[in-house]
Amino acid sequence: MKTDDLIELLARGAGPAPTAVAARRLAPAAALGLAASALLALALFGPIPAALYALPTPWIKFAYAASLAAAAGWWTARLARPAARLVVPRRAVLAVVAAMGLLGIASLLATAPGERATALLGHSWSSCPLSVLALSLPALAAALWAVRGLAPTRPMAAGFACGLFAGALGALGYAVSCPELSPAFVALWYSLGIGLVGAVGALLGPRVLRW
Numbered sequence: 001m002k003t004d005d006l007i008e009l010l011a012r013g014a015g016p017a018p019t020a021v022a023a024r025r026l027a028p029a030a031a032l033g034l035a036a037s038a039l040l041a042l043a044l045f046g047p048i049p050a051a052l053y054a055l056p057t058p059w060i061k062f063a064y065a066a067s068l069a070a071a072a073g074w075w076t077a078r079l080a081r082p083a084a085r086l087v088v089p090r091r092a093v094l095a096v097v098a099a100m101g102l103l104g105i106a107s108l109l110a111t112a113p114g115e116r117a118t119a120l121l122g123h124s125w126s127s128c129p130l131s132v133l134a135l136s137l138p139a140l141a142a143a144l145w146a147v148r149g150l151a152p153t154r155p156m157a158a159g160f161a162c163g164l165f166a167g168a169l170g171a172l173g174y175a176v177s178c179p180e181l182s183p184a185f186v187a188l189w190y191s192l193g194i195g196l197v198g199a200v201g202a203l204l205g206p207r208v209l210r211w
Helices: 003-011 021-045 050-054 056-079 087-109 113-121 128-148 155-174 183-208
Strands: none
Touching: 021 056, 021 128, 021 155, 050 056, 056 087, 056 128, 056 155, 056 183, 087 113, 087 183, 113 183, 128 155, 128 183, 155 183
16 A cells, blocks of 8 residues: 555544644643632631622732633643743743732832731731642642643643642632732732642652653
8 A cells, every 4th residue: 555545544534633622621620620729718718708809809819810820721731732832821921920919019018117017928928828739739630630631741841830720720719718908918928829839730740741
């Protein structure tokens, strides 16, 4: 059999190549991770008082975590494919973190000098990053599983992106239970917790995502 005939035989009836494979794998992982983190947060810490939703800070938490999850999920999807362009999604992640940082600095500058330490540290600065880390573990496991079934060629970078994605989902779930009201607190301690999950993902990536 000639080579051209063999290729035609193998390709016959194959249909078009599937699209958005990474998104179809990551979307269920995101839904599972977010649901798990929110349910765990409610079970462990309880919900924030309903009156707090009249203030802007809970919505700032939700917007920050959701925006970062979207950007990090985009980056993760790109890293799950070989030779994909990474500059734009990486910049999107940096832009979201930078925007939250600027908002945190602005809110701190608008706070009376004697109250800035309280605004920055809140009541849970020592436990917040670890809470975000713990609540993100289900999402991290799901994200690593989703990416493992694709074709990542940079396992450490892909693991780091999975960690940021999962950390943002964990922070989004934690926000339903976190009573802190300062954007500066969110910018520092939420970001630190998300970064810790990213570091765990980077450590696991070469072990879990190698193929």
